Amino acid sequence: MEPNRKTSLVLAALTAGFAVLAYAFAQVPAVPAAPARPPLVPVDTLAGVIPPGTIRISAAQLASSGGDTSGLNCYACHHQDSPPLIKFDDQHRIVLPKEHADLIFSMRNCVECHAANDPVKLEYKDDGSLVMPAAHQGLLKMAHGRNLRNENCYNCHDPNQLDQLHTPEGAKLKFDQATLLCAGCHGPTYRDWEAGVHGRTSGHWDRSAGPIERQQCTSCHDPHAPAFTSLIAMPGPHLRVRTP
Amino acid sequence: MDDPISSPGLTRRSFLRASTVLAASAAAVTASLAPLRKLGQFTTSDEFLQKYYKEMTPEEMKVVLARIENEVEHQYGVRPHLRDFKPMNGVEFVYALNLSRCVGSRQCVHACVAENNQSRNPEIQYIRVLKMPNDGTFDLEKSEVSYDSKAVPEAGSFYLPVQCHQCRNPPCVKVCPVKATWQEADGITVVDYNWCIGCRYCEAACPYFARRFNWSTPSIPKEQINPNMSYLGNRPRYKGVMEKCHFCIQRTRAGRYPACVEVCPTGSRKFGNILDPNSEVSYILKNKRVLILKEELGTLPRFFYYFDV
Numbered sequence: 104m105e106p107n108r109k110t111s112l113v114l115a116a117l118t119a120g121f122a123v124l125a126y127a128f129a130q131v132p133a134v135p136a137a138p139a140r141p142p143l144v145p146v147d148t149l150a151g152v153i154p155p156g157t158i159r160i161s162a163a164q165l166a167s168s169g170g171d172t173s174g175l176n177c178y179a180c181h182h183q184d185s186p187p188l189i190k191f192d193d194q195h196r197i198v199l200p201k202e203h204a205d206l207i208f209s210m211r212n213c214v215e216c217h218a219a220n221d222p223v224k225l226e227y228k229d230d231g232s233l234v235m236p237a238a239h240q241g242l243l244k245m246a247h248g249r250n251l252r253n254e255n256c257y258n259c260h261d262p263n264q265l266d267q268l269h270t271p272e273g274a275k276l277k278f279d280q281a282t283l284l285c286a287g288c289h290g291p292t293y294r295d296w297e298a299g300v301h302g303r304t305s306g307h308w309d310r311s312a313g314p315i316e317r318q319q320c321t322s323c324h325d326p327h328a329p330a331f332t333s334l335i336a337m338p339g340p341h342l343r344v345r346t347p
Numbered sequence: 348m349d350d351p352i353s354s355p356g357l358t359r360r361s362f363l364r365a366s367t368v369l370a371a372s373a374a375a376v377t378a379s380l381a382p383l384r385k386l387g388q389f390t391t392s393d394e395f396l397q398k399y400y401k402e403m404t405p406e407e408m409k410v411v412l413a414r415i416e417n418e419v420e421h422q423y424g425v426r427p428h429l430r431d432f433k434p435m436n437g438v439e440f441v442y443a444l445n446l447s448r449c450v451g452s453r454q455c456v457h458a459c460v461a462e463n464n465q466s467r468n469p470e471i472q473y474i475r476v477l478k479m480p481n482d483g484t485f486d487l488e489k490s491e492v493s494y495d496s497k498a499v500p501e502a503g504s505f506y507l508p509v510q511c512h513q514c515r516n517p518p519c520v521k522v523c524p525v526k527a528t529w530q531e532a533d534g535i536t537v538v539d540y541n542w543c544i545g546c547r548y549c550e551a552a553c554p555y556f557a558r559r560f561n562w563s564t565p566s567i568p569k570e571q572i573n574p575n576m577s578y579l580g581n582r583p584r585y586k587g588v589m590e591k592c593h594f595c596i597q598r599t600r601a602g603r604y605p606a607c608v609e610v611c612p613t614g615s616r617k618f619g620n621i622l623d624p625n626s627e628v629s630y631i632l633k634n635k636r637v638l639i640l641k642e643e644l645g646t647l648p649r650f651f652y653y654f655d656v
Contacts, residue, residue, distance in 0.1 A: 107361070111365075111368065114368045114369075114372060115368065118368060118375055121376050121378070121379050122378075124375075124379035125375055125378035125379040128378075128381065128382045129378075295630075298627060300617060300635075301614065301655075303611065303613075304604065304617070305608070305609045306603065306604065308599070308604050308618055312601065312603070313603070331613070333498035333499055333500065334452045334498065334499055335498060336451060336452050336494070336495075337457050338453070338457075339494060339495060340470060340493060
């Protein structure tokens with residue numbers, strides 16, 4: 104009977120052990136309550152990733168971001184006597200035509216004050232720098248390059264026809280051809296831009312798979328003050344792993 | 348004494364006692380193992396028996412893709428479009444980053460996280476933007492990764508974003524004991540998340556700190572899942588596997604730019620096919636001053652830094 108008794112004892116001990124284990128598991132919740140894991144980067148911050156961190160906004164970007172286009176004056180460039188057909192959406196906002204995809208709209212339209220063919224006489228200080236007209240104070244910052252000779256409206260604007268641009272050689276250019284005007288002085292940068300190396304590129308690296316999207320000079324640079332202002336940085340990494 | 352009748356081996360009493368003990372212990376074992384049922388995600392037999400990526404036929408791959416689509420939908424509540432993109436003929440990808448233009452805005456970091464379904468918490472990011480002191484040093488020990496600037500760029504600094512360099516001589520591939528990571532024909536070093544055993548040798552071998560380990564199950568909010576997924580790329584990872592930048596396989600093998608290139612506000616990031624003499628990267632390698640990081644290690648990166656101005 105001795106071995107039988109030993110077996111019974113072992114079995115009883117095992118049973119007791121498993122019973123204790125079962126009790127212990129019953130006490131601890133099987134699935135520990137998952138600690139709340141808030142996303143480390145708020146969704147709102149991420150929404151800011153997609154639009155470019157540029158200073159100026161093209162018509163296409165303005166329209167696609169749902170911006171207010173009601174203040175745009177098409178007659179800043181188009182002649183009033185041969186008006187273009189302007190379409191409005193159901194909220195009475197201007198529907199921007201495709202041709203304006205790369206066209207930049209400034210905060211103000213020059214023709215609000217200037218007649219297109221009324222040249223303005225520029226005044227200079229003794230040191231040769233331009234006197235910023237009082238009406239432009241706060242609207243326009245003139246900071247194109249480091250040389251005073253660049254601070255001249257009529258380097259780029261046509262004094263006789265304010266709604267167009269002109270090159271030093273006298274060629275007339277429309278506002279949406281500004282890139283060609285920039286190229287006149289910024290040759291190496293224009294060469295890089297043509298190769299797709301200066302400025303943003305988006306779309307397709309494989310031209311057979313789809314188009315490449317390019318930006319014009321004035322899409323990113325304010326022609327009156329082309330240097331980039333600083334940007335707000337996105338949040339940095341959380342170096343410590345947060346564990347429950 | 349040996350008479351079986353006077354001393355039976357099995358009496359009614361001993362039978363009842365033994366069977367009661369047996370039943371009780373069986374019940375106790377079952378009860379003590381019960382919490383295992385609530386552990387959830389067990390490896391299915393299909394997953395366990397899945398073949399090595401390079402040995403799968405297209406038909407077997409189709410079955411695996413369908414299975415993983417179901418798994419992802421079950422786990423994240425979003426039906427993904429999972430594909431297996433193959434390298435394109437005559438294409439070798441090269442990346443170029445303009446150190447003169449980068450302002451350290453970190454937009455690339457977060458665009459990458461959003462595109463590639465990286466875990467939000469614990470946080471996994473492929474790109475590290477290093478802020479370097481502009482005092483003549485290129486010592487990475489002097490860099491700062493968690494800079495918290497109100498506005499960038501900060502005076503007296505330049506910015507050096509680092510991510511996987513897709514080396515032509517990749518140390519991470521050499522050390523993998525199970526060949527779960529390898530270099531593809533277009534130059535992208537990939538990881539098969541179903542084959543990785545999580546030993547982290549590759550993480551230790553990488554001189555660019557480009558590999559990330561999933562210490563716990565990735566957590567991604569449902570509304571932030573990118574459903575355009577690739578098998579070797581941005582499908583959700585498992586707990587205990589390595590991951591790394593894969594040049595956005597799901598975009599670049601479809602002819603598009605990677606997310607970090609698209610989002611860069613200063614156009615510092617350039618990407619393309621180095622075998623195409625008219626590509627942006629060919630122009631940069633021909634015309635710009637180019638450098639690679641840790642050249643002395645002989646890793647031969649496909650990721651180049653360059654200067655203009």
